[in-house]
Amino acid sequence: MTVVQQGSINTTALIVPDLYVQIVPPSVALLNGLPTNILGIVGTATWGPVNAPAVIGSMADYARQFGAIMPRKYDMGTAVAAAVLQGANNFRCVRVTDGTDTAASGTLTASSAADATAIAAAINAGQSGLRGPSMLAVATAALAVVTVTSKYTGTLGNSMVVSIGAGSKAATSRVTIALPGQVPEVFDNLGVASAAAATAAVAGGTDGATTITGSVLVGVDTVPRKGMYSLRNTGVSVAMLSDVDDSTQWSTQVAFGLSEGAYMVLTGPAGDTITNAVTAKATAGIDSYAAKLLFGDWIYFNDTVNSQVRLISPQAFSAGRLANLSPEQSSLNKPMYGIVGTQKSQQNLVYSNAELQLLGQAGIDVITNPIPAGNSFGARFGHNTSSNAVTNGDNYTRLTNYIAYSLDAGMGQYIGKLQSPSVRRSASASISSLLEGMNGQGMIGSADGSQPYSVQINDANNPQARVALGYMQADVKVRYLSVIEKFIINLEGGQSVNISRQSVDLA
Numbered sequence: 378m379t380v381v382q383q384g385s386i387n388t389t390a391l392i393v394p395d396l397y398v399q400i401v402p403p404s405v406a407l408l409n410g411l412p413t414n415i416l417g418i419v420g421t422a423t424w425g426p427v428n429a430p431a432v433i434g435s436m437a438d439y440a441r442q443f444g445a446i447m448p449r450k451y452d453m454g455t456a457v458a459a460a461v462l463q464g465a466n467n468f469r470c471v472r473v474t475d476g477t478d479t480a481a482s483g484t485l486t487a488s489s490a491a492d493a494t495a496i497a498a499a500i501n502a503g504q505s506g507l508r509g510p511s512m513l514a515v516a517t518a519a520l521a522v523v524t525v526t527s528k529y530t531g532t533l534g535n536s537m538v539v540s541i542g543a544g545s546k547a548a549t550s551r552v553t554i555a556l557p558g559q560v561p562e563v564f565d566n567l568g569v570a571s572a573a574a575a576t577a578a579v580a581g582g583t584d585g586a587t588t589i590t591g592s593v594l595v596g597v598d599t600v601p602r603k604g605m606y607s608l609r610n611t612g613v614s615v616a617m618l619s620d621v622d623d624s625t626q627w628s629t630q631v632a633f634g635l636s637e638g639a640y641m642v643l644t645g646p647a648g649d650t651i652t653n654a655v656t657a658k659a660t661a662g663i664d665s666y667a668a669k670l671l672f673g674d675w676i677y678f679n680d681t682v683n684s685q686v687r688l689i690s691p692q693a694f695s696a697g698r699l700a701n702l703s704p705e706q707s708s709l710n711k712p713m714y715g716i717v718g719t720q721k722s723q724q725n726l727v728y729s730n731a732e733l734q735l736l737g738q739a740g741i742d743v744i745t746n747p748i749p750a751g752n753s754f755g756a757r758f759g760h761n762t763s764s765n766a767v768t769n770g771d772n773y774t775r776l777t778n779y780i781a782y783s784l785d786a787g788m789g790q791y792i793g794k795l796q797s798p799s800v801r802r803s804a805s806a807s808i809s810s811l812l813e814g815m816n817g818q819g820m821i822g823s824a825d826g827s828q829p830y831s832v833q834i835n836d837a838n839n840p841q842a843r844v845a846l847g848y849m850q851a852d853v854k855v856r857y858l859s860v861i862e863k864f865i866i867n868l869e870g871g872q873s874v875n876i877s878r879q880s881v882d883l884a
Contacts, residue, residue: 420453420619424533433468460697462715478585481534483577492568534582542574591623634667649673704775709759
């Protein structure tokens with residue numbers, strides 16, 4: 378008796394009399410959609426890896442991996458804090474520097490050169506059976522001196538406390554490395570002699586944030602990737618470069634958004650004028666569903682860490698709100714939180730219909746108070762930068778990317794199979810299962826209740842000439858639910874108005 382996987386034996390050439398059981402995989406492979414709540418943020422920080430995406434789920438995670446938020450332009454932590462207030466909780470954060478960042482360091486004196494070597498080895502490689510290497514520092518030894526250097530560059534490293542003293546066992550030393558927000562690391566029973574108690578003077582760490590520009594945050598797409606390009610293949614569905622208001626960088630961000638299926642959130646400079654914003658967008662030549670451009674009416678944000686109300690870009694509020702919405706939803710008329718005011722609202726000014734019309738025609742969104750829902754701060758249009766009225770909604774960008782990349786992630790299983798009627802049916806059923814699930818959840822649909830999608834994989838779109846070349850084509854159409862942007866109520870009132878009512882007989 379033999380049990381095999383289907384397709385692993387030639388069932389037309391069996392010789393030995395026996396029972397052959399073939400395990401057949403399910404004929405329909407169901408697809409699960411990709412996450413749409415991943416927000417990519419690029420900016421500066423006081424600690425952490427540089428040009429390497431880190432997974433962040435909360436402000437506590439951020440503080441542990443990148444340090445506290447800083448009251449300066451391009452700060453990544455500030456953007457994360459504003460996005461968290463909108464409910465965002467799944468980040469890919471990339472720290473950038475201007476290349477001048479340095480690591481903090483300090484020295485300890487051991488009892489001997491041999492003990493110094495043992496201490497450095499424990500910090501770098503850990504202690505067998507006791508603990509792993511340090512996550513906060515690296516060390517080198519020269520004679521009896523141990524130089525301890527922070528693992529990452531940045532000013533947070535200057536707060537590192539490295540101390541040495543007698544170990545738990547006689548004639549040994551103990552080294553403790555502590556950093557605010559981190560669990561202290563203890564390396565005990567090192568060497569063969571007790572060291573005199575001392576604490577290293579750790580200093581010299583710098584952030585590399587003094588000459589940051591928009592181009593630094595954009596980075597380069599060559600190995601090793603830097604800046605924005607470090608977000609490649611991380612699955613971000615919404616992305617932003619913290620406080621980058623340089624219009625010459627907008628087009629590059631749009632190209633990245635198109636290549637990665639990410640909705641890029643851009644911003645104009647603080648205190649911008651509507652005329653200048655419209656001109657800058659036209660000059661930059663961006664007209665794409667891949668990016669949302671926010672007017673440079675920057676936001677007053679209550680920074681509780683640094684005890685001040687600061688002016689920051691509107692990007693993180695919009696990006697965080699989008700990341701916390703299902704992809705078929707628009708940011709239009711959705712309240713945003715944690716906003717003290719905008720540059721305009723702090724002057725007790727509101728946007729006129731004429732001003733909003735100029736922004737809307739130009740494909741520029743703006744955060745205002747009030748919004749149609751009432752006295753809340755929120756996006757006034759929920760639009761991207763496209764001039765096409767059919768594709769200029771937030772929902773088009775995010776839902777199209779969601780469907781496309783979910784299919785891309787799940788349908789590769791059919792490559793290498795034989796194009797038979799059953800395989801065609803299976804592929805069609807896989808696509809339909811995803812779309813039917815979306816239909817059932819109200820993510821797609823039709824106002825008249827008809828089926829909002831179709832999947833075609835048959836001889837009509839797969840002629841034999843192309844099949845013979847190895848092609849299999851699926852033509853998929855999906856109808857999205859429209860976002861209500863203009864609600865017209867026709868009211869006829871007066872003493873002479875006639876109301877006609879139709880009576881209904883109750884059975």
